[in-house]
Amino acid sequence: MAILITGGAGYIGSHTVRHFQQQGESVVVYDHLGQGHKDAVSTDVPFYAGDLHDQAMLRSVFGAHDITAVIHFAAHSLVGESVTGPLRYYENNLAGTMKLLEVMLEFDVKQIVFSSTAAVYGEPQRIPIKEDSPTNPTNPYGETKLAMERLLHWSEQAYGIHYVALRYFNAAGADPDGEIGEDHTPESHLIPIVLQTALGQRSHVAIFGDDYDTQDGTCVRDYIHVMDLAHAHYLALKKLETTAKSAVYNLGNGTGFSVKEVIDMCKQVTERTIQVEQTARRAGDPAVLIASSAKATEELGWIPQYPDLKTIVQHAWQWHVHHPTGYQKGKDTL
Numbered sequence: 001m002a003i004l005i006t007g008g009a010g011y012i013g014s015h016t017v018r019h020f021q022q023q024g025e026s027v028v029v030y031d032h033l034g035q036g037h038k039d040a041v042s043t044d045v046p047f048y049a050g051d052l053h054d055q056a057m058l059r060s061v062f063g064a065h066d067i068t069a070v071i072h073f074a075a076h077s078l079v080g081e082s083v084t085g086p087l088r089y090y091e092n093n094l095a096g097t098m099k100l101l102e103v104m105l106e107f108d109v110k111q112i113v114f115s116s117t118a119a120v121y122g123e124p125q126r127i128p129i130k131e132d133s134p135t136n137p138t139n140p141y142g143e144t145k146l147a148m149e150r151l152l153h154w155s156e157q158a159y160g161i162h163y164v165a166l167r168y169f170n171a172a173g174a175d176p177d178g179e180i181g182e183d184h185t186p187e188s189h190l191i192p193i194v195l196q197t198a199l200g201q202r203s204h205v206a207i208f209g210d211d212y213d214t215q216d217g218t219c220v221r222d223y224i225h226v227m228d229l230a231h232a233h234y235l236a237l238k239k240l241e242t243t244a245k246s247a248v249y250n251l252g253n254g255t256g257f258s259v260k261e262v263i264d265m266c267k268q269v270t271e272r273t274i275q276v277e278q279t280a281r282r283a284g285d286p287a288v289l290i291a292s293s294a295k296a297t298e299e300l301g302w303i304p305q306y307p308d309l310k311t312i313v314q315h316a317w318q319w320h321v322h323h324p325t326g327y328q329k330g331k332d333t334l
């Protein structure tokens with residue numbers, strides 16, 4: 001028996017694979033390595049370099065392992081990129097999930113935990129955001145994730161697939177052991193970009209917009225430690241296994257930090273100079289996203305272990321200092 005982890009070589013996926021192994025679970029990773037890194041996955045985990053759209057390969061994996069449940073991370077996940085390439089996003093995220101669900105049904109696998117996002121809410125009407133808040137995505141990425149949630153809702157009605165949709169806010173940090181961390185090419189996430197600037201790999205950090213309706217004019221986000229996200233997947237799967245009840249949960253710390261505050265925290269942790277440049281807003285960015293995760297705490301017993309931003313940045317910095325080129329030795333593009 002094993003749990004299939006799609007996108008398990010990616011940033012959040014690889015931390016979750018590691019956490020599941022530490023909990024004594026058998027896992028199998030399926031990832032086409034468009035973004036992920038094979039070296040992010042321990043060599044004792046069965047690894048398949050396959051695409052969600054390749055149903056023949058998916059079938060062979062389901063056939064070779066007694067898959068009991070799926071944790072589904074594999075997706076494109078960048079807000080800005082989705083605004084200029086919506087077709088690519090629908091194709092990978094929505095159509096890719098349809099292919100996966102078809103194979104799950106063929107093999108009678110009816111439990112899935114999947115990566116949704118704060119981006120399903122769009123501009124929130126109230127802060128902190130609860131799960132029953134209106135969902136009006138401001139970008140195609142969020143739309144695809146909302147469509148995936150709806151697809152799962154209807155798949156439960158029609159086929160009895162039970163699901164937990166985890167709406168993460170901004171994943172950040174790295175495994176405190178320092179062995180795995182965040183490495184996207186190109187990197188677009190704020191904290192790694194700021195830390196790469198601290199390392200001298202970039203000349204400056206561009207701040208996307210300073211005219212938002214926030215305390216200092218820059219966007220506010222709720223940064224959540226990647227290991228806390230990993231543990232939430234474990235709790236969600238246990239809950240699914242025992243209750244067979246579908247649910248949606250926000251995962252965040254309930255505290256918002258502006259882009260400028262994040263940069264200041266990075267300066268404090270790294271004790272380095274970090275140049276910034278004010279630029280235009282990035283399309284698709286809501287001003288403020290802060291979670292209420294009370295439902296996950298009440299129903300899953302989820303309590304973040306690393307809630308403060310300083311610890312999150314310290315763990316990320318430890319990864320970047322010891323792996324300045326990420327997983328790739330000699331990597332020269334960021």
Ligand SMILES: NC(=O)c1ccc[n+]([C@@H]2O[C@H](COP(=O)([O-])OP(=O)(O)OC[C@H]3O[C@@H](n4cnc5c(N)ncnc54)[C@H](O)[C@@H]3O)[C@@H](O)[C@H]2O)c1
Pocket residue numbers: 006007008009010011012013030031032033034035036037050051052053072073074075076077092096115116117118167168169170171172184
């Ligand atoms: N990083 C965040 O802050 C954040 C926040 C909310 C939600 N999410 C969601 O969490 C998930 C993981 O995010 P991440 O930051 O780890 O991203 P990531 O890009 O590091 O990981 C995604 C992985 O999926 C793989 N993948 C993508 N499409 C695939 C396909 N068609 N077939 C096989 N593999 C495929 C990639 O190679 C990559 O390894 C995504 O679904 C993302 O939308 C991320």
Ligand SMILES: O=c1ccn([C@@H]2O[C@H](COP(=O)(O)OP(=O)(O)O[C@H]3O[C@H](CO)[C@@H](O)[C@H](O)[C@H]3O)[C@@H](O)[C@H]2O)c(=O)[nH]1
Pocket residue numbers: 077078079117118119168169170171188189190191193205206207208209219220221259282285289
């Ligand atoms: O060079 C940069 C990079 C980012 N930002 C800003 O920093 C904030 C955070 O940006 P980023 O780290 O790119 O994350 P988000 O765009 O908020 O998206 C992340 O968090 C979402 C949930 O909130 C997830 O759905 C996405 O998958 C994930 O990439 C945003 O206001 C950006 O405009 C900058 O100002 N400069």
